Amino acid sequence: MSFAVTILGCASAKPTVNRHPSSQAVNIHEQYYLVDAGEGAQQQLIRYGINPLKIRAAFISHLHGDHVFGLFPLISTLGLYGRRTPLDVYAPAPFGEMLGAHLRYFDTELPYEVVWHEVATTRHTLLFENRTMEVWSIPLRHRVPCAGFLFREKEPPLNVDKFKIVKYGLSIAQITAAKRGEDVALETGEVIPNGELTYRPYRARSYAYLSDTNFSARAANLCKDVDLMYHEATYAAAEQRSARDRGHSTTTDAAKAALKAGARRLVIGHYSSRYKDEQLLVDEARELFPETWPATEGVTYTIEKES
């Protein structure tokens, strides 16, 4: 029951020798989701031991090249690998047109389908769900339509306390009712409240990806109590004006968003190429939000299961 984020790229638009543009692999319950796909994403997946064929869906925040140029080569390579499973891509318009051009020029005989789902970047909507998790869009404030993504486990099913089963002599039918969240009436007429019989085996976990964006109180509020927040911090605090003008954030903006959301941990990235050492950015953010960590390529941030 994994819940982990592997950093594949942490640069902003100008890549450097050691930093690829934005991309992450989110592993939830052994299903992989690609979040943004800057140039080189497929090679980074392989480098960090993630089979590209395992990517279930891709979530693209916005259509600047440094967040999407790596998706098209990945689509081609998955074809060479013989993928048959459709690949769902969640991205703002006009991604469908770009995809059409790519398929027309490079992949006329792709052996699997790429299915585009439009992300409406101004609304907080449910984009994707399966039995155990869901992904929501988070409207962001960038120069072009842009949405972050909130990955959330669904509440796990209730467990029934074994000692209570014995204590009250519960039948299979009564146990099943308790698992559904119902109170249970005993033969004596006594009603045992569900809360006394059951417990959640673990707390539902969550991860928010917020890039690229100016500080947005609305976005932070939509990530209430998130376990892990990735927030771009392209600039140091002193570059507030550059950040604002270009639709980006400073370290202070990222820390403020994490504070406002009540996040447990913050990871910053999308560093401008001017910062050779990201530690100074991390140190700045830590002044406001001590649990700040750097997006370092190859590092996996795991959210542990807690009861």
Place this chain on the structure above:
Amino acid sequence: MSFAVTILGCASAKPTVNRHPSSQAVNIHEQYYLVDAGEGAQQQLIRYGINPLKIRAAFISHLHGDHVFGLFPLISTLGLYGRRTPLDVYAPAPFGEMLGAHLRYFDTELPYEVVWHEVATTRHTLLFENRTMEVWSIPLRHRVPCAGFLFREKEPPLNVDKFKIVKYGLSIAQITAAKRGEDVALETGEVIPNGELTYRPYRARSYAYLSDTNFSARAANLCKDVDLMYHEATYAAAEQRSARDRGHSTTTDAAKAALKAGARRLVIGHYSSRYKDEQLLVDEARELFPETWPATEGVTYTIEKES
């Protein structure tokens, strides 16, 4: 007066952790030319100390993604760097359409011009020249229209032998005539043949890039006496059938092409991902053509000036 080739990528279509798809930087007289541009080409340029802004022109052999996906991100980044100089791109059709789509979706405000020059892949034609060098297309045999490129120094201007100037008491006018290749008539009426007065300061150097292709005697013949030949060798000799069916070459094909051309050195690359160690491919080619070397990323093959 450099003449050198730096390997940026040596993989075939499926990249591996250590191998990027095809790309090379050719440095002729301190002007840089990009030859093919697989994904990651811009980062590879930076990695190996070549300023992407110095790229004068790009030569794209064919429009398979592993030879061109890296060009579009490079075009974007050069815009961020503030390039003003036009970038000439030599590529087969319909590159112009692809470029149009790229500019429309990603670079509507590019501060420099990208100028597409169509390469007619069935003809051996002069594509580009300046005062000291020229680039010719070499028709290749691949699954899609594909051309290699022959980079050739022009013959350097004649030097006049200092000792002969003294011996015959040549005037400035006579020296200039000799430099133009003319015989010189002395005041005595004696005519000194140009060959006695002048010499070439160095031999014109050449480099041929042949990828992707089946073995082609015609291509080899067009590269007569080339100093350095890059020839793809996707497969080992035993995979002759796979190579032929897919429009690729084996190590034997590459060695045969080098032999037929009378090349001085051969570099092989575009290795299938099945070969973890390229040495076995090099060893195979060396059986036929001993001066075979591997396309290893970051390695620069220099053609020294010789008189």
